[in-house]
Amino acid sequence: xxxxxxxxxxxxxxxxxxxxxxxxxxxxxxxxxxxxxxxxxxxxxxxxxxxxxxxxxxxxxxxxxxxxxxxxxxxxxxxxxxxxxxxxxxxxxxxxxxxxxxxxxxxxxxxxxxxxxxxxxxx
Amino acid sequence: xxxxxxxxxxxxxxxxxxxxxxxxxxxxxxxxxxxxxxxxxxxxxxxxxxxxxxxxxxxxxxxxxxxxxxxxxxxxxxxxxxxxxxxxxxxxxxxxxxxxxxxxxxxxxxxxxxxxxxxxxxxxxxxxxxxxxxxxxxxxxxxxxxxxxxxxxxxxxxxxxxxxxxxxxxxxxxxxxxxxxxxxxxxxxxxxxxxxxxxxxxxxxxxxxxxxxxxxxxxxxxxxxxxxxxxxxxxxxxxxxxxxxxxxxxxxxxxxxxxxxxxxxxxxxxxxxxxxxxxxxxxxxxxxxxxxxxxxxxxxxxxxxxxxxxxxxxxxxxxxxxxxxxxxxxxxxxxxxxxxxxxxxxxxxxxxxxxxxxxxxxxxxxxxxxxxxxxxxxxxxxxxxxxxxxxxxxxxxxxxxxxxxxxxxxxxxxxxxxxxxxxxxxxxxxxxxxxxxxxxxxxxxxxxxxxxxxxxxxxxxxxxxxxxxxxxxxxxxxxxxxxxxxxxxxxxxxxxxxxxxxxxxxxxxxxxxxxxxxxxxxxxxxxxxxxxxxxxxxxxxxxxxxxxxxxxxxxxxxxxxxxxxxxxxxxxxxxxxxxxxxxxxxxxxxxxxxxxxxxxxxxxxxxxxxxxxxxxxxxxxx
Amino acid sequence: xxxxxxxxxxxxxxxxxxxxxxxxxxxxxxxxxxxxxxxxxxxxxxxxxxxxxxxxxxxxxxxxxxxxxxxxxxxxxxxxxxxxxxxxxxxxxxxxxxxxxxxxxxxxxxxxxxxxxxxxxxxxxxxxxxxxxxxxxxxxxxxxxxxxxxxxxxxxxxxxxxxxxxxxxxxxxxxxxxxxxxxxxxxxxxxxxxxxxxxxxxxxxxxxxxxxxxxxxxxxxxxxxx
Numbered sequence: 001x002x003x004x005x006x007x008x009x010x011x012x013x014x015x016x017x018x019x020x021x022x023x024x025x026x027x028x029x030x031x032x033x034x035x036x037x038x039x040x041x042x043x044x045x046x047x048x049x050x051x052x053x054x055x056x057x058x059x060x061x062x063x064x065x066x067x068x069x070x071x072x073x074x075x076x077x078x079x080x081x082x083x084x085x086x087x088x089x090x091x092x093x094x095x096x097x098x099x100x101x102x103x104x105x106x107x108x109x110x111x112x113x114x115x116x117x118x119x120x121x122x123x
Numbered sequence: 124x125x126x127x128x129x130x131x132x133x134x135x136x137x138x139x140x141x142x143x144x145x146x147x148x149x150x151x152x153x154x155x156x157x158x159x160x161x162x163x164x165x166x167x168x169x170x171x172x173x174x175x176x177x178x179x180x181x182x183x184x185x186x187x188x189x190x191x192x193x194x195x196x197x198x199x200x201x202x203x204x205x206x207x208x209x210x211x212x213x214x215x216x217x218x219x220x221x222x223x224x225x226x227x228x229x230x231x232x233x234x235x236x237x238x239x240x241x242x243x244x245x246x247x248x249x250x251x252x253x254x255x256x257x258x259x260x261x262x263x264x265x266x267x268x269x270x271x272x273x274x275x276x277x278x279x280x281x282x283x284x285x286x287x288x289x290x291x292x293x294x295x296x297x298x299x300x301x302x303x304x305x306x307x308x309x310x311x312x313x314x315x316x317x318x319x320x321x322x323x324x325x326x327x328x329x330x331x332x333x334x335x336x337x338x339x340x341x342x343x344x345x346x347x348x349x350x351x352x353x354x355x356x357x358x359x360x361x362x363x364x365x366x367x368x369x370x371x372x373x374x375x376x377x378x379x380x381x382x383x384x385x386x387x388x389x390x391x392x393x394x395x396x397x398x399x400x401x402x403x404x405x406x407x408x409x410x411x412x413x414x415x416x417x418x419x420x421x422x423x424x425x426x427x428x429x430x431x432x433x434x435x436x437x438x439x440x441x442x443x444x445x446x447x448x449x450x451x452x453x454x455x456x457x458x459x460x461x462x463x464x465x466x467x468x469x470x471x472x473x474x475x476x477x478x479x480x481x482x483x484x485x486x487x488x489x490x491x492x493x494x495x496x497x498x499x500x501x502x503x504x505x506x507x508x509x510x511x512x513x514x515x516x517x518x519x520x521x522x523x524x525x526x527x528x529x530x531x532x533x534x535x536x537x538x539x540x541x542x543x544x545x546x547x548x549x550x551x552x553x554x555x556x557x558x559x560x561x562x563x564x565x566x567x568x569x570x571x572x573x574x575x576x577x578x579x580x581x582x583x584x585x586x587x588x589x590x591x592x593x594x595x596x597x598x599x600x601x602x603x604x605x606x607x608x609x610x611x612x613x614x615x616x617x618x619x620x621x622x623x624x625x626x627x628x629x630x631x632x633x634x635x636x637x638x639x640x641x642x643x644x645x646x647x648x649x650x651x652x653x654x655x656x657x658x659x660x661x662x663x664x665x666x667x668x669x670x671x672x673x674x675x676x677x678x679x680x681x682x683x684x685x686x687x688x689x690x691x692x693x694x695x696x697x698x699x700x701x702x703x704x705x706x707x708x709x710x711x712x713x714x715x716x717x718x719x720x721x722x723x724x725x726x727x728x729x730x731x732x733x734x735x736x737x738x739x740x741x742x743x744x745x
Numbered sequence: 746x747x748x749x750x751x752x753x754x755x756x757x758x759x760x761x762x763x764x765x766x767x768x769x770x771x772x773x774x775x776x777x778x779x780x781x782x783x784x785x786x787x788x789x790x791x792x793x794x795x796x797x798x799x800x801x802x803x804x805x806x807x808x809x810x811x812x813x814x815x816x817x818x819x820x821x822x823x824x825x826x827x828x829x830x831x832x833x834x835x836x837x838x839x840x841x842x843x844x845x846x847x848x849x850x851x852x853x854x855x856x857x858x859x860x861x862x863x864x865x866x867x868x869x870x871x872x873x874x875x876x877x878x879x880x881x882x883x884x885x886x887x888x889x890x891x892x893x894x895x896x897x898x899x900x901x902x903x904x905x906x907x908x909x910x911x912x913x914x915x916x917x918x919x920x921x922x923x924x925x926x927x928x929x930x931x932x933x934x935x936x937x938x939x940x941x942x943x944x945x946x947x948x949x950x951x952x953x954x955x956x957x958x959x960x961x962x963x964x965x966x967x968x969x970x971x
Contacts, residue, residue: 012531014565018538025545058613083530084819104530105537105811511750512831515757515878519828522761526822529768533814536775540807543782547800556793559786566779566807570772573814577768584761634754 004119005047006030009039009065010054010081022108036060040068047073050115053098054081055089063096070097077118081106201492208484213477220473224466231462235436236424239451242380243422243438246388247449249376254335254445257350257368260290262333265354265364273298273362274306276315283309294347294367299325301361310367328353328363335445338370338390338398338407346370346398346407373399380451387452398447403431415439415448426455506710513707514638518583521606521641525580528609532569532576539565579605583637594631596661596671596735597622603640604659607648614653621660629669629737635711636735642708643673643731650677650729668717668734676728685723749879749947756882757828763850764821771814778803778810820846827877832969835880837871837905837912838864844884845903852901855892862904862915871905871912874968879948886941887916887952887961894931897921912950912967917960929954932961 006023008030010016020030031048033039036059039051051069055062066078080093080101090101099118102111264282265273272278283296295310303320319325328334334351341347351365377388377399390398395411397404404411412430415437416423422440429435434455441448456463539562546558579602604618611618647657657675664670680688691706712719716736723729782803785796793800823843827833838861845859852859864870873880884903891901899920906915922928932938932954941961945952950965 012535014569015531015535015538018535018542018562018565022538022542022545025542056613058615061613083527084815084822104534105815106534108538108541508747508750511753515753515828515831518754518757519825522757522825523822526818526825529814529818533811533818536807537811540779540804540811544804544808547797547804556786556790559793560783563779563783563786567776567783570776570779573772574769577765577772581762581765581769584758584765 002027004028004115005049006115007033007039007042007048007051009033009036009051009057009062011035011057012054019106019108023112026108026112028112036062036065039065043069043073043076048076050118051076051078052081052111052115053078055093056083063093066093066096066098075122077122079111079114079118197492197496200495201488204491205484205488208488209481212480212484216473216476216480220469223469227465228462231465235453239424239436239438239453240422243440243449243451246376246380246451247422247440247442249379250373250390250447250449251442251444253372253376254350254442257366258333258335258352260286261350261364261366262352262354265352265362270298270356270360270362273364274300276307276309279307279309292368292370292372294341294369296364296366299351299363299365301329301363324349324351325363329361335447337392337396337446340408341367341369370399382451382453385454387450389450390447391450393441393446393448403429404452411450413437413450413452415450422449509703510707510710513703514634517638517641521583522580524606524609525576529573529576532572535569536566536573539563539569591630592633593628594633594636595626595628596636596669597626599633599636600640600659600661600671603637603644606641607644610648611657614648614655616648616651616653617656619656619658621658623660623662626661627663627669627737629735631715631735635715639708639711639733640671640673642704643733646704647673647675647677647729647731650679651675652677664734667736667738669737670732670734672730672732674728674730679725679727679729680721680723681725685721688721689719747876747879747947749882749944752882752944753878756878756885760824760847760881760885761821763847764817764824767850768814768817768821771810771817774810775807775814778806824881827881831876832874832971833877835873835875835877837873837914837965840877840880841884841903841905841914844881847881848885848888852888852892855895856898857892857895857920858900859888860900860902862902862906864905873912873965875948875965876969879944880965883941883944883948883950883952883963884914886937886944887914887963890932890935890937890941890961891916891918893935893937894918894928895920895922912965914963914965915955915958915960916963917955917958919959922959925957925959928959 006028008016008020009032010019011034013034016032016034020032023030030052031042031046033042035057039053042048043051053062053065057065062080066080069076069078074097077099078093078097080090080098081104082089082093082101084103090098090103093101099121100114102114264286268278268282273282279296279298283293286293286296295308295312295314297308297310297314298306299319300306303318303322303325305314305317305319308315324334324336328351332353334349336349338346338348347367347369349365349367351363354362354364356362373390380388382388384402387402387404389401389404389411391411392398395415397407397409397411400407401411404413413427416425416439420441420443422438424436424438427435427437429452436453436455438451438453439448440451543559543562582602600622601620604620608618610616644657644659651657655676657673659671659673661669661671689705689709691703709719712733712735718734720732720734721729722732782800785792785800820843824847842861845861849859888901888903895901895918897920899918899922902915902917902919904915906913918928923931941952945963948965949969950963952961952963954960955962
């Protein structure tokens with residue numbers, strides 16, 4: 001897990017940068033993107049091994065990013081971040097190919113565990 | 124003019140008068156907005172336009188409610204329906220009754236008049252036959268016997284005796300020569316040798332050849348009639364045979380008419396002297412008090428009033444062969460008895476029909492208006508229920524939105540605090556002082572964000588009771604936008620606010636105004652594409668009104684859609700949307716005394732404009 | 746038109762306001778905790794070590810409050826969604842539990858503890874087709890009734906019991922209370938009692954004083970007529 005290339009995508013800058021810092025303290029390198037377009041660009045420039053993706057974003061939106069990732073880089077597992085009471089979105093995302101979803105506010109331990117599962121599930 | 128205190132119809136009558144007779148100094152109600160320079164309309168068009176205004180005003184007063192007059196509406200409706208139904212049912216009834224009355228009257232009259240005429244005609248004929256018969260006997264005698272024979276008294280007596288036996292009513296018989304001297308005479312009087320040359324009858328018989336006299340009082344004061352014939356012999360002698368008859372046969376003939384006791388029939392002379400006994404109009408030889416039209420031969424029936432005050436029908440048939448007229452008098456009440464019975468029957472039916480109609484119409488109108496009122500109330504109730512449900516649903520959605528929104532800042536606080544914990548855990552030295560300060564600062568910022576969100580919800584929740592308040596529309600719009608900003612942000616929609624400074628406050632219901640703007644702005648958000656633009660403008664329209672427009676550059680609406688946009692259950696969204704949002708919005712704005720207009724062009728966008736009065740017309744508690 | 750609809754909006758506002766107040770409290774605590782940390786850190790790096798425990802406690806508090814805040818927004822969300830449909834299929838036990846959570850803050854002010862009686866395992870869940878908001882209103886009103894007569898505080902247990910008929914909700918009060926008949930009289934004379942009866946009426950149900958215990962019994966039909 002140590003050198004896992006993680007990409008965090010969320011429009012809340014404070015949230016995503018702090019999360020990246022916390023992951024860093026745990027030895028996990030994470031890049032951040034603040035919107036869908038930036039995320040896709042970064043994926044093209046330097047393919048990550050896992051993407052943590054917020055569903056509710058301005059611009060092209062989380063689901064569209066998920067679709068494109070799954071279209072162009074199907075091997076990259078995506079974990080969705082949803083709001084509370086939004087099981088529907090999580091289920092929809094999994095239907096579109098996401099590995100799983102987590103509700104915000106996050107439990108970082110849970111996130112790390114989920115990422116491990118996702119990586120292990122890869123062939 | 125104290126126009127307020129006059130009833131509506133007087134005012135409208137006044138306008139009509141002013142419309143066609145202008146220039147009496149006072150201002151016409153419909154302001155003549157044309158100035159002298161305008162050549163757009165001529166006077167006639169102006170009148171037509173004013174008439175149109177008048178018509179709308181009239182019908183508005185009659186058919187539409189307007190606030191406080193709503194309560195009178197049912198009274199007016201009831202009155203109008205009642206009057207209309209009464210008129211429709213009773214006027215034909217009256218017309219029919221009048222026509223029938225007229226027809227019956229004339230036909231009954233006919234049925235009375237004709238028998239009278241016939242009877243008179245027949246009886247006159249009988250009289251004339253009688254006279255003719257008498258005359259022909261006398262003529263026969265005058266022809267069969269010579270002058271010499273007739274001048275012989277004995278012969279005369281013999282003839283007389285035979286005649287008396289065979290021949291009714293004969294009183295006397297005599298021969299008169301051309302000089303007017305009675306040569307022979309058989310009868311009760313002593314006329315032998317009498318000179319009649321000066322008498323009118325003699326002169327007449329000489330000229331005409333026959334003579335029938337009027338009645339005169341004769342032997343023993345009984346009425347008699349004299350008949351005479353003239354025969355000129357070969358030797359130039361004039362043979363005048365004269366007979367006197369009594370009038371008993373007259374009475375018989377009259378009796379044979381079979382009149383009822385109220386009627387009367389008698390003969391009169393040309394000068395109106397009664398010739399036979401009359402029941403009511405005088406004795407024989409009296410002047411008949413009734414007047415008769417100048418005679419034709421045909422019997423005429425006229426109406427008159429007799430000296431006793433009775434209304435009578437008089438038939439008068441002048442004789443052609445003698446100077447008599449047969450008069451038949453029947454009292455109107457008698458003959459018209461059937462007519463009167465019929466008429467009173469008709470009147471009874473008419474009155475009871477009218478009463479029945481009035482009763483039925485009253486009951487029907489009552490039931491009808493009651494039903495209308497019930498239906499209106501039900502509709503009002505249903506509308507209010509729908510409005511309530513809609514309101515509650517939109518409130519619910521707002522609150523859910525808030526719950527959703529708070530999530531992000533709380534997630535941030537969570538991460539920040541988590542990071543702080545991590546730093547403490549991973550680094551005993553606590554060297555990251557600035558870092559920590561930065562983190563706590565972030566936390567505080569997020570807390571502030573949450574606070575703002577919850578504050579908004581709290582304010583909204585607190586003001587959920589209905590009340591009439593002085594509203595600052597700008598502030599209300601901004602508050603509403605606060606709930607919708609996130610969505611706009613996510614979709615990169617630009618919100619442009621051109622809110623007028625010092626926009627006057629309006630007196631209104633906050634909850635309902637929120638509903639209105641929430642609905643319109645939500646619609647604009649739905650209509651517009653991502654990266655689109657919504658422009659909200661507020662201004663003071665005039666001294667009584669404030670205007671707000673919400674313009675989007677979305678897909679716009681077709682002419683068709685525009686027409687139905689405020690209709691209930693009309694929706695362009697396939698899946699969700701009850702189709703009631705705009706209908707309710709429209710209803711709220713209208714109830715507040717305002718107006719709402721839409722302009723749209725397909726491909727360019729739509730603009731909703733709401734006009735609100737500064738002083739609302741409804742009361743609280745809606 | 747259901748005559749209780751007038752009160753629905755006010756009820757919604759009241760509950761929402763309650764939740765919001767609690768959220769504000771949550772935020773206040775977070776702010777204070779954060780502020781405290783800030784203060785300590787500002788003093789000196791050494792102070793951080795000295796007041797390490799305080800800092801740690803602050804962080805724990807923040808975490809707890811976030812958890813609480815999340816719970817609150819979940820509750821708000823659920824409550825907000827009860828206006829989605831006027832009449833809906835409702836799980837009675839779930840509604841009672843949610844309502845009790847919402848009412849806790851009001852109960853706390855009256856020094857009353859609210860507890861829900863867990864349903865028995867054998868019985869199937871009770872489902873009603875009724876007006877969601879008004880059902881919550883009637884449950885809340887029954888609690889309010891009890892609050893007014895429990896001036897010394899105490900405990901209220903609310904739950905579904907299958908003893909008498911199907912859809913019965915028992916509200917049982919415990920604590921320093923007068924005798925049962927006097928208590929019942931107090932309830933029926935309280936100002937909330939007619940309100941409670943009116944809402945029960947709107948739901949085509951009934952509300953009666955409990956004859957055996959200190960409390961109120963409410964009955965509801967399976968399905969409300971529309």
